[in-house]
Amino acid sequence: MMRIERTIKYEGDRVRGFGKEIMSVPGCELLQSCIQCGTCSGTCPLSIYMDFPPRQVMALVRADFKNEVLRSRTVWLCASCYACTVECPRQIRITDIMYALKQRAIQEGVYPKRFPIPVLAKEFFEMVRRHGRISEMLLVARLFLKTNWFAAMGSWRLGLGLITTGRFSVRQEHIRRPAELGAMLAAAGKGNGKAKEMP
Amino acid sequence: MSDPNWQPRIVAFFCNWCTYTAADLAGVSRIKYASNACVIRLMCSGRVDPQFILDALAKGADGVLIGGCHPGDCHYGEGNYKTMRRFQMLRRLLRDMGIEDQRVRLEWISASEGERVKTVINDMVEQVRALGPLNLPQHRAEWDGEMTSSTEPAGQPAEQEAAHA
Amino acid sequence: MNTQNKNGEVRIGFYICHCGMNIAGVVDCPSVAQYIAKLPGVVVSRDYKYMCSDPGQELIRQDIREHKLNRVVVASCSPSLHEHTFRNAVESGGLNPFYFQMVNIREHDSWVHTDRAQATAKARALARAAISRVRFHRALETTRAPINPDVLVVGGGISGIHAATTMANAGKKVFLVEREPSIGGQMAKFDKTFPTLDCAACILTPKMSAVRSHKNITLWTYSEVVKVEGYVGNYTVTVKRKPRYVNEDLCVGCLECIQACVFKEPKFADEFNMGLSKRKPIYIPFTQAVPPVVVIDPERCLQVRTGKCKKTCLEACADRQAIDFTQKEELVEIKVGNIIIATGFKLFDAKRIPQYGYGLYPNVITAIELERFVTSSGPTGGEIVMRDGHHPKSVGFILCVGSRDMKTNRWCSRTCCMHSMKLAQLVREHTDADVTVFYMDIRAPGKGYEEFYDKSLKEGIQFVRGRVAEVTDWAMAPEEEGKLVIRVEDTLAGFVRRVPVDMIVLATGMEPQADSQEVRRLFNMSCGSEGWFLEKHPKLAPVSTFTDGVFIAGCCQGPKDIPDSIAQAGAAAAEAMALIDKGYIEQEPNTAYIVEADCSGCKSCIPLCPYTAISLDDATQKAKINEALCKGCGTCVAACPSGSIRQNLFEDEEIFSEIEGVLSYV
């Protein structure tokens, strides 16, 4: 039996004002002038794995299809290489738009579950907030704990290699004045009201 | 500021060939900008007599904007260079009078720069708004008072006075 | 404010135009009329839907008769649009036309503001200023100056050729100045023209020869305008004629000198063939060149460079002695009444987009290079070949190269879609290659153009909608080995594709000429921010410039195709001839004049005048102004220490009252 699905979109599927909200993020204003040429998708090294190529993400954002965009894998596959941003003939800062979308997906908790990238971002965020610095091995360890044990097992040779080459360190790096940094981050949080405590 | 409804008033002298045309272009392009500037059309910025500027300020303008063609682009060859020289002299006089530089501006805006008309006018309106009303007629009365009481020789630049104080 | 002044009782009529909703949508016109009605001296104050319409103008005439108006103020659009209209209405109503003043409340008010209260307040202020000012207006007469009927056309591409021949056919004497050694411009390089696919040479060559043989056209190729003085009707132009070391009148174009040149083989990049072929130091630009005579490249010719050559060319031309190494650069002065600028465009340099590999991969070429390939008179005799000599099996066209891109040129070059489709059809005609066109949007809005697009589709040309991201030669799949790979999102299909092809054609866009800024200054024109010459009005005066008597035609004003260039050239010719046939120039009476009694003879005004219109009268020791030379800038007026120089239409009291007017409203 062929499984069919309705793909039509109704006005009610749009989240009015979402496009405007993204375009009001500093640096994202030019999205308005997107001509859907596809340079971003063509340039992107990872668009070949995306459910919506970057060009479609731009169209969806502009047309207020918030749910479709925030649930898509696209933003999480962006490696921040900025190729689209420098190539865009309308000088749209596409990478920054991707960041704006990632922030909203995390805030609203709608990112794909068990997908390691948003989890990594959150773990990273937490570690920096607490210690001011990143200890890569600890970060990776936490990531695997939260997402997939088997993936960790699959990389055992890499881990072993790091130990034998002396690059493996589980010591947590700290800054000397974590309180100062904490106060600053808290002040920024109040500044735009966007930052929320991570669950 | 005493009057919350106060709006800066700016008198603009635009040359016919570049800046006036640029303002027309801004209109045709429906570029929106602050409504505080009223344009008086002259054939060339070289026609702007320093008296026009002083007169406008004396009659209650909070700022004066002069718009001409870019250097080298004057319809009449070099009228704008003459404006520039004259303007520099006037500026010194205005400073002596305690009138801030932001209140009297000379800008080059070519016929194709409709967008720049907006930027310049908006920018100037905001700066003048921040400075507040000029109230030159009132100031003049004050100066007259100072002149009679002060023993300083007349025409001493304001900046020097401040420096010696 | 008193209603009396030295002109007797002032009776002002005020009219505010709604301009449909253009003004009335933002400005409360009736309230402005009511406000003005209360001002002293105002006899009638009306608002009306369209003042520039016949009934609107009639309203003014009627009021002049019935209310004995002697001043008229109209608040509507920019004076550059309708000042003339209303002055005429006032004049036909029986008043001197200079008793009129116009207020710009559309371009300077309703179109640029959104707040109704603020826009209305500004309209009042501007209207009040005009009412104050118009009291001081005086009756003035326009002066007339004779017009020189000769015309200069700058640029010998299709636009310049068409403008020159049109005017020459009407009996006007035309000077046509072209920088290159031959006229013909870009069109001479084309094989066929869209959408009819008629041969470019067949339609251009007869026009080129007509230029040369026309008794009314003086053709100067290899020449440049270096100086322009004067004003409409009376320009003095200096033309630099570069030495071509060949006497044009004696050379018959037998080309034997080229054979005889000491350079046995052609060695230097041929400009006309975009460097795809070679030429010698003595050469003819192309077979159908006009004038059909050779030229010597001073940078390459041994004799010109070093003076040490066997001069075998001279021997070959012994009979006619057309070659003349003693030629020197010449400056020639001509007098004309009008000038038409048709200096054309420059092609975008494809190297500026490194991602497309032009200059890196030999089989990435530009559209104009392909044009030379497909022409039977071109370097390959009409064959489309790759650098290895093989015919391509697949060809990709990349559109919008350098166009519609904020990093390079923002504009659409208008012709590349059609040009590429034409070349795509020719590639199909000449080879059996698969052709794919990569485009952002197909723009085919001309007559017969959409049909041409349809024809391209039906001929099996593939169209992929997507701006190409990059061209590479590294293969990721077996079918890509040895090919150029185009990476692009097929935006209609919704995924990224890699398309291997043998040859890539870049549709490079049009740009203003590299020296457009110098040319603009030379002729006192304006440029838009992009560098194209600016027309006086985008709709109503598309071939006029802000300098009277200087017109623009063709691609120097913006990208356009051949039909549009010719239409514009014809329009420019007609505008110039309208001025010529009128026989005189009417001058705005805004000249300066001296009030002798006040003049102290200080002479400070004399060096200020750019037109040397001011001199010192030896007898009276006072300044005097030659009205015929004065252009009305007013610089001397502002500078006169005794206030003895005044300017018609811009009198001090007029401007002071205008200042007072804009500031005195509440």
Add this chain to the structure above:
Amino acid sequence: MKDALKYSYFPGCSLKGLGRSYEQSLLPVMRRLGVELVELDDWNCCGATAYMSVDEAQACVLAARNLAIAEKTGPRDLVTPCSACYLVLNKTKHNMADFPEINQTVQHALKSADLTYSGKVPVRHPLDVLINDVGLDVIKEKVVRPLKGLKVAPYYGCQIVRPYATFDDAWNPTTMDRLLTTLGAEVVPYPLKTKCCGGSLTGTVPEAGLRLTYILLKEAVRRGADVIATVCPLCQFNLDGYHDQIDRRWGPARIPTVYFTQLMGLAFGMTPEELGLKSNFVSMKPLPAESTTV
């Protein structure tokens, strides 16, 4: 010879962790060239790409703290070798200059620690410093063991040329090419020099991330390179650390990847051990001259 080139130095977390050998080679090489790098007092993580994904305002504050500390330290340029740090610090600097709202938020936060940032301190990459401040002629003087015969693929990666290409061309950067040539190495044409290595996706979405890494490696091998030179700790780790998985997925593309500073160290006569070259997974073949002298 220019004397006492002094810079503030922002190592970033990676140079204290996985990219330790980058620092291990960078510092002595710079010292030999008379460049003094003074580690920034109590620097914190720049935030990289991950922090920006969670909270933009805080990400800017995080980076700005370092900029503010650098500004307080004195009128010295800030040098950072890690591409991500280079980008994030530069981006924060640009954002603060371009967007008043961001500037306001950040200044407010900085104020809580009595810090401020006026935008004066330039953020620079060691390549920029080496080419433009030190100069190739000075570097050439220090070469005692030219890298004759060594074919190097110069790999710049994304973030030092994009989106802020300040010291080199965004499409065809050449600073490292020129530097390597000065060391005596042969630079092979490497068209992928600014393509993405996959970033953190190599770990999180290996099928996508590692494919990019694989393409880079394969092309370098195809071009006949002996070694890939890189400027970024994450690029180095990606290109060096996943050969096992790449072998399994697409077949072998073995080629060593080293920091450009390690190659400089070799040319300056330092030993592979001193330069941390021994901690690579794919090790570099000894240089021809090395086998005779060592």
